[in-house]
Amino acid sequence: MLAPLFTPLKCEPALNPTTLFIADLHLSAARPDITAAFMRFMQQEAVHAEALYVLGDLFEFSIGDDEPSTLNDEVAAAFKACVAQGTPVYFIHGNRDFMVGRRFAKQANVRLLPEHKVIDLYGEPTLIMHGDTLCIDDAGYQRYRRITRWGWLQWLFLRLPLRFRMNIADGIRSKSAQSKEDKVMQVMDVNQAEVVRQMQRYKVKTLIHGHTHRPNIHTLALKEQAAKRIVLGDWYTQGSVLVVTPQGCDLQSRQLLREGEA
Template sequence: MTTLFISDLHLSADRPDITACFLHFMSTEARGIDALYVLGDLFEMWIGDDDDSPFHQQIKTAFRQLTDSGVPCYFIHGNRDFLIGKRFNQETGVQLLPEHTVVDLYGTPTLILHGDTLCTLDEGYQRYRKKVHNRFIQWLFFRLPLSYRQRIGDKMRSGSSQTNQTKSQSIMDVTPTEVVRVMAEHQVRQMIHGHTHRPDVHTLFVDEKAASRIVLGDWYDHGSVLVCNPQGCQLETRDFQPQ
């Protein structure tokens, strides 16, 4: 009995080493498990389900093969791929979940999320997030030609990288009081999220009771997987194969 969690792969055609590690993971380790959860930023950028590039088709095929084998796959949007929609769901069999979802993880109610909503001190990002999640703005965006959306996405990605270089690490990390508030709101003692690229297991207190916050790692230097079973959860890494 095993459930796996991954996030922040930032898959792109520019990083074949990450892609190879992910495809190997999907065809081996992910087979026969209870469930796979992807907690956002699967892709470096997603500008719409109509982007049928060979690279995207390769990733979608890997998910379809896994779900066809009987493994349930779930996805929560990240800040890079929040435009993944129903067509992706239909083509892959991956089930899209709300941004804050509570799951029963072997008897432990667990809140899962991407994690960007917890970074409340990053006010500039939160303003940006509110704008791009506006349904009307998204409706307008999807009516642009794919090539235009590609250029807009590239510009936004470049701007985000430059802006983050000027921000302090504390601003881009989660806000502890927001973590406690959200966990109390959902009445859980365990949280799993990504986004910050700081894999760790944190102990905290929610309503004067011990709780834990598990942070998933990114896939920039190696694969990162949270392996959970009835005995508990363990953060593990997976080496990239030589190209």
């Protein structure tokens, strides 16, 4: 007998149950406005939620948990404080922060999840992921993704001096920006057939992901049954938060903070 494809994550009942999802913040020292908005979100909203799911690309780039970073420490502290107040935080790696490891997870008291995970979201089995695995039309990126996930290659990378790793990260960012300019938008979006395949594989009618920076709630049919794909937005010009309750879901925006605002 085959083992089940998933183990649902169930939350304890709450008075006003709310589960939050965010992705693609791309936090960096160069964008303190995004960091400030994230911190406000953690302090004013996440602490009141039943659970918080971070679906990848929390950081603009990660070169390993040993990176000396005040920003990383502040983010870890925010997560730890949130968990201490009763809100568990779950993290799925993105294409920019896949080097976030157990050391950061322990420091932040967050739980690392596999790249595809089905959760029990108020009685609805829901597939969550970063979303880059759905973009199979971008063959070059998928090849890069497979290579960078090789365990032995990551092991070697983490043993390079920090300066070398930073230089490599800068080069990857530059090449990624150029690559996006050269590609048509359709290639970088999800492949609809792959969306259907994954949803049928995991036997779900709801999928939540980020990566494409195209926030929307899409409806589709799976074997003549209504289904939906919810895409989280990035935090470049405004925050993007998916708020889910037993009554439904709402994809909301959040204003970024200007310098001096609290």
